[in-house]
Amino acid sequence: MKLTIDDKISILADGAKYDVSCSSSGSESNYKTGELGNTHNSGICHTFTSDGRCVSLLKVLLSNVCIYDCAYCINRVSNDIRRTAFTPRELADITLNFYKRNYIEGLFLSSGIIKNEDHTMLLLLQTLRILRHEHKFNGYIHVKLIPGSAKELIAEACLLANRVSSNIELPSSKSLALLAPDKTKAKLLEPLKHAREITMERNAKPISMSTQMIIGATGESDFDILKLSSALYDKALLKRVYYSAYIAVNNHKNLPVRELSTPPLKREHRLYQADWLLRFYGFKYDEIVTPQNQNLDIQFDPKTFWALSNLHLFPVDINKVSQEILMRIPGIGMRGAMKILQARKFKTLNFEDLVKLKISIKKAKYFIIADKNYQKQIPLYEDRLKIALMHNDKSIIQPNLFDFSIYTGEL
Amino acid sequence: MNLFYDGSFEGFLSLIYEVYHQKMNVTTILKKNPHKFIFDEVLHVETDLSKAHKVFSSLKKRFSKNDINTIVRVFLCDSITFEMCLLEFIILGFKKNENLQNINYPSVFYIKGLEKEHMRLTHKMLGFVRFEELEDKTFYAKIETKFNVLMFLGEHFSKRLGNNPFIIHDIKRHLAYVKHEDMKEIRDVASFDEPLYSQDEAKFKSLWKNFFHSVAITNRTNIKLQKNLVPLVYRTYMSEFHD
Numbered sequence A: 001m002k003l004t005i006d007d008k009i010s011i012l013a014d015g016a017k018y019d020v021s022c023s024s025s026g027s028e029s030n031y032k033t034g035e036l037g038n039t040h041n042s043g044i045c046h047t048f049t050s051d052g053r054c055v056s057l058l059k060v061l062l063s064n065v066c067i068y069d070c071a072y073c074i075n076r077v078s079n080d081i082r083r084t085a086f087t088p089r090e091l092a093d094i095t096l097n098f099y100k101r102n103y104i105e106g107l108f109l110s111s112g113i114i115k116n117e118d119h120t121m122l123l124l125l126q127t128l129r130i131l132r133h134e135h136k137f138n139g140y141i142h143v144k145l146i147p148g149s150a151k152e153l154i155a156e157a158c159l160l161a162n163r164v165s166s167n168i169e170l171p172s173s174k175s176l177a178l179l180a181p182d183k184t185k186a187k188l189l190e191p192l193k194h195a196r197e198i199t200m201e202r203n204a205k206p207i208s209m210s211t212q213m214i215i216g217a218t219g220e221s222d223f224d225i226l227k228l229s230s231a232l233y234d235k236a237l238l239k240r241v242y243y244s245a246y247i248a249v250n251n252h253k254n255l256p257v258r259e260l261s262t263p264p265l266k267r268e269h270r271l272y273q274a275d276w277l278l279r280f281y282g283f284k285y286d287e288i289v290t291p292q293n294q295n296l297d298i299q300f301d302p303k304t305f306w307a308l309s310n311l312h313l314f315p316v317d318i319n320k321v322s323q324e325i326l327m328r329i330p331g332i333g334m335r336g337a338m339k340i341l342q343a344r345k346f347k348t349l350n351f352e353d354l355v356k357l358k359i360s361i362k363k364a365k366y367f368i369i370a371d372k373n374y375q376k377q378i379p380l381y382e383d384r385l386k387i388a389l390m391h392n393d394k395s396i397i398q399p400n401l402f403d404f405s406i407y408t409g410e411l
Numbered sequence B: 001m002n003l004f005y006d007g008s009f010e011g012f013l014s015l016i017y018e019v020y021h022q023k024m025n026v027t028t029i030l031k032k033n034p035h036k037f038i039f040d041e042v043l044h045v046e047t048d049l050s051k052a053h054k055v056f057s058s059l060k061k062r063f064s065k066n067d068i069n070t071i072v073r074v075f076l077c078d079s080i081t082f083e084m085c086l087l088e089f090i091i092l093g094f095k096k097n098e099n100l101q102n103i104n105y106p107s108v109f110y111i112k113g114l115e116k117e118h119m120r121l122t123h124k125m126l127g128f129v130r131f132e133e134l135e136d137k138t139f140y141a142k143i144e145t146k147f148n149v150l151m152f153l154g155e156h157f158s159k160r161l162g163n164n165p166f167i168i169h170d171i172k173r174h175l176a177y178v179k180h181e182d183m184k185e186i187r188d189v190a191s192f193d194e195p196l197y198s199q200d201e202a203k204f205k206s207l208w209k210n211f212f213h214s215v216a217i218t219n220r221t222n223i224k225l226q227k228n229l230v231p232l233v234y235r236t237y238m239s240e241f242h243d
């Protein structure tokens, strides 16, 4: 049976949807008069799907045909699913038309491995060439680097795309060996290292790169995961690490039983919060998780949990402490800290002032001194505070709790 | 003293002029002539372009560019009565420019908050606007927004859509941002007929809907979260939410 173009987009979007490393923010504007498209610095969400995720890019596979058999993947060769492919021209045409209607910021292109790595990478590049050269399209393009493809192809991808990525998939080599025997950590990281080198040679700034790890398919602790992320950030190899709660699509002897597994969404959410603390709040991974306490707390967010284990540092005087310390107060985000810094230049702030500034003190009140005042009902003991905090925190899973993530398209 | 003006920016600047020069003590500012005179004394401030101009140039002299942008943005929050706070904000700024950084003043806090709300709406709309291709290859979008964000949308898409002509039609305000070749302007739209769409339009809408439904992960369904992120008021012209 011949598939229609509508069937194709359904199949190839379905095959790409588990890849979450998809945002369009952080590119400088690149507008040229008369040409189609530009990128926007803060990323734009064009709609939100029924699972509450931001749609920013046309996220599709060029093809869901694959010669490999990674255990966790819906597109693995041993699965009996409908297979299809876009031609590069077809896909370029859809991208342009979606873009002009303002459905998307650009394209996020990945693919199963058709025939071999180089052949696949070439087809991806072909699509990018049509967009960039023939149509002078300047919108956002994120392309997957196919691990194992030739260096020249990776070099060209770096020229044509705004962001490239290669997924680490699983947080340790051991897990990879179990579930994706054709992949090794070195092989997966290689295209990223290579991409960094060539773009650094061309101009001092490396191309923006990201990766994704699947959480909960294998036994690594949050300590292992955050240690790895932190190493990748420290080496400045990556701009973002994405965490994807494992969603069982296959059965496999080395995987959690499909029928019994639910995606660990709360854990994924906590990892994102912890990642946020690493990237923007000046935390080190081993402040958040330790060899003794390997996993993030489910009840409390990582910052609150950190504060509860470090009560000797509190309470802090919001009129005196530095921005770094303000940002370490549970419940005070980046914006709250900025408001405090701005307002305290003019007067000594008390609790009432904080409320007027619309800074939530539900959590923070236990940890601060404001104008010589502090809350006196609950003594500063871990167990007493935990009970108090639990009572006023009826948190539901909301993967977008962060200050401004909702508006930037950053997950 | 209760004042009313015609709701235009020039009108508001004229009002500032009068307040300043006549040292008025203002209690209320209304956008239109109230039908019933509920107040003892209501003064109509006429819009006077030369007075407005004077006020604007002294604003430019005494206020930073950012503060002027704030004033303009807040003024575009036209479905809200911001006038008293904005007047206070401007008076504070004239007294001492530094006051405008002091968010302990309720009016400064309110005005900055309203400015942010306007920016957030603008940013949301950058994503939620939907163009449809007309028979003559113009891209046409209808919008209905709480605040007036038309100019910002127009500028954004002028950069983005290259040589493609487009129209963004603000249905409730009867305004349209029109871009055609080198011409871009905001026009009044008294009345309009439903345009004719291009042949491809239905095809791409259908592809878009298929895409939209296929990328959702059913194991993670969270309709409440989706509603928080795209409240129903935004969905009128977003085809993926209609069958």
Ligand code: SF4
Pocket: A066, A067, A068, A069, A070, A073, A074, A075, A076, A077, A111, A112, A113
């Ligand atoms: S190589 Fe990629 S597409 Fe192919 S089975 Fe493995 S994860 Fe899936």
